[in-house]
Amino acid sequence: MSTGWRPADGPVVCVGETMAALAPTPPESLDGVDELRLSVAGAESNVAMYLADLGRPVSWLSALGDDAFGRRVRAAVAAAGVDVTGVRTDPERPTGLLVKDPRPERTRVHYYRTGSAASALGPDVLDDVRLRSASLLHLSGITPALSPSCRDLVRRALDTPPNSRPYAISFDVNHRPALWPDDATAATVLRELADRADIVFVGLDEAQELWGADLQPDGVRRLLAGPRILVVKDGGRAAHAFSAEDGSEVEVEVECTVPALPTDVVEPVGAGDAFAAGFLAGLLRGDDLRRALRLGHITAASALKVTGDHGPLPDAVTIERLLGAADGDWVNAGQPSPGATADRHRPGRAS
Incomplete structure (x- = not known):
């Protein structure tokens, strides 16, 4: 499979709010x-x-309160190997807080983030020195829901046409209904923003909630024709990637589908973020869509196996074995231990 367009290999900058979490x-x-x-x-x-x-190499830009929760968040993200030196400390606003409420049908999340330090972020975040050397900026649809200034931040990032940007932009739709005033606003704003990014991630279920209950992956692509690469995640079943691959004379739209790995699900929140990271890491190292989707699934599985949002990855040898498996062996190569039952829950959305 041709690799087509890929972001340049280089540092990544992620921008958005992180909260203390109680579970x-x-x-x-x-x-x-x-x-x-x-x-x-x-x-x-x-x-x-x-x-x-x-x-x-990756940096995270945000703002935290001058409080114990903020110090805990900063230390945890830094301990994972992320550059947090660009994270601001707000002496007047608190760090956001969420409380998880696991239920048999779905994990519910209660937010206490109104007026948080991160909600005061604005377009000036994009002037940070770390973006001068970045190859990729990662944003999500959560940020524009936090405040007018946060929405301005995301819009400014996407205002520059793709061919004129100094870095590629990836955007995870990440629809959080509790953060939006109404469904119509969320549907309009998230479609507008997603269609202007280079790489977009969206769950099929959230696309159906936002833009039409009958949508299928190819219909989502027709709706979001702007991104160079669109990934539609269909829960624990499969992920579909659409890309305009460079042909000899014309661009040819390519669709690649990779089934999800059977996984023992402990708690699904965070798996969508893990998938995005794995897929982006694959693209940045020049992988084709199939290998990038596989790395997304491998990374997502690590989040599904823990109660937190961040679980341990397999060792490098196991990852390479999974990435190199023949198509017919891919799902079996990732089977859980004998006697375990694979629970194919939807990956990682909170209500």
Whole structure:
């Protein structure tokens, strides 16, 4: 398969809010537990941490309160190998907080982030020195939902036409209904922003919620024709990548589909971010779509196996074995241990 367009190999910058996170231990409904575990949670910092795990130089830009939660968040992201020296400390606004409520049907998340330090971010974030040497800027649809200034930040990043940008931009739709005033606003804004990015990630379920219940992956591509590469994630079943590959005379649209690996799911939140990191890492090292999708699935599986958003990756030898497996052996190569039951939950969206 031709590789076609890829972002240049170089540093990545991720921009967005990360919060302190409280989750029941063991992972049961909040109604009946006595203990909560403190961790950190943020879509863009999740991507940054997994990119660091995969050997990519990566920075995270955001703002945190001058409080214990903020110090905890900064230390955790830095410990994963991410450059956090560009993260601001806001002396007046708090660090955001979320509380997870695991339910049999879906994990619910309660946000306490109104007026947070990160909600005051604006377009000036894009003047950070780290972006001068970046090959890729990663954003998500969570940021424009936080405040008008955050929406301006994302719009300014995408205002420059793709061929004139100093770096490629990836955008994960990451629809969080609780953050938007109404469904119509979310649908309009997220489609507008996604269609202007170079690389876009969207779950089939969230595309159906936003833009039409009957949408299938090829229909999402017709709706979002602008991105150079579009990835549609169909829960625990498969991921589809669409790319305009360079042909001898004309651009040819290529679709690549890779089934998900069977995985024992402990808690699904964070797996979508892990998938994005794996896919981006594959693109940055020049992989074709099939190998990039496989690396996305491998990385997502590590998040599905833990109660936090960030789990350990397989060793490098195992990753290369999975990436190099024949198509017919791919799913079996990733089978869980004998006797385990694969739970193919949707990867990583919180309500």
